[in-house]
Amino acid sequence: MRRGRGRGRGRADMLFVIVLFVAAKSSSPQEFKEAPEFYNAPECSWMKEKESLECSEEAVQVAMTLDTAYIRGSMAAILSVLQHSSCPQNIFFHLVCSSNASLLRATISNTFPYLKFNLYTFDDSHVSGLISTSIRSALDCPLNYARSYLPNLLPMCVRRVVYLDSDLILVDDIAKLAQTPLGDHAVLAAPQYCNANFTSYFTPTFWSTPSLSLTFAHRRTTPCYFNTGVMVIHLSRWRRRDYTAEIEAWMELQKRIRIYHLGSLPPFLLVFAGRIASVDHRWNQHGLGGDNFRGLCRDLHPGPVSLLHWSGKGKPWARLDSNRPCPLDALWAPYDLLQTPFSTFDS
């Protein structure tokens, strides 16, 4: 009699647990595994306090955006940064979101309990009025433009930051990238692609209007294309010359007359091309998202690899989920922290 009742209650409890589990799964579909703690090598300088790390010039300051759509990518990127760093405890993350801040904060804290980070909220009404509606697309979500506002969003004490997109992984020590020399003038450093057809990013109207095309006339070096997904940014120089206002002015102009084709990239080219410091191409092996039109897989560019970037339409997590991965997506998979239904009870 007693045993029977006990067993009955046990079954009821189990049912309750299953119902709760299903409810939790459906309200928050992305659950992540907890990442291990990563430790500094003995030669690293020791910075314990969050407050001192956040502003330290000895620390590596990393900036990324965070949203619910790309969070799986962001998690993999953060893990890859920590895993390949000699001094992972000296890295501080500056994360920018536009909404769902408490959900995103909890997700980051649960997955990386030891991560030193700040979460900033970017008011996307800053830019939604500046994005010309004719070209608005998935690529033009306002958070894409948050990188232009990093100097205002981050504390004044942060003077230099490495900006990273969410669809990439590092396989080398981020400290090497962070230490890129910027010389006496450069505000940005990024890999440059001088073989890309620079003309094609801007409209014939732009090139045929001298007051516009002369923008590139007096640059220190030949203006070349660069990808804005991986940049070292000198925030204090940026603040001093208020480049955010300059970027906004180009976006205002784009709303009135079409001067460029893509969304958030050309304003960066307009302000910085021909004025940036170079970074070795190994730090942005871009385009792995594949061909934008036909979805074809892309191969690595020749040369060494420190960072793999799935820029382009396809994302490795989506292709892996649909069982149609590109060969290089296998390099992203080990950094995936998503808790799959099958791995839920493992830990």
Ligand SMILES: *[C@@H]1O[C@H](CO)[C@@H](O)[C@H](O)[C@H]1NC(C)=O
């Ligand atoms: C916020 O969360 C909701 C529900 O998960 C989602 O629909 C929305 O796209 C999220 N917004 C951002 C900017 O991530």
Ligand SMILES: *[C@@H]1O[C@H](CO)[C@@H](O)[C@H](O)[C@H]1NC(C)=O
């Ligand atoms: C570069 O692009 C422009 C405009 O799209 C085109 O007219 C020009 O022929 C291209 N140049 C080369 C070398 O492909």
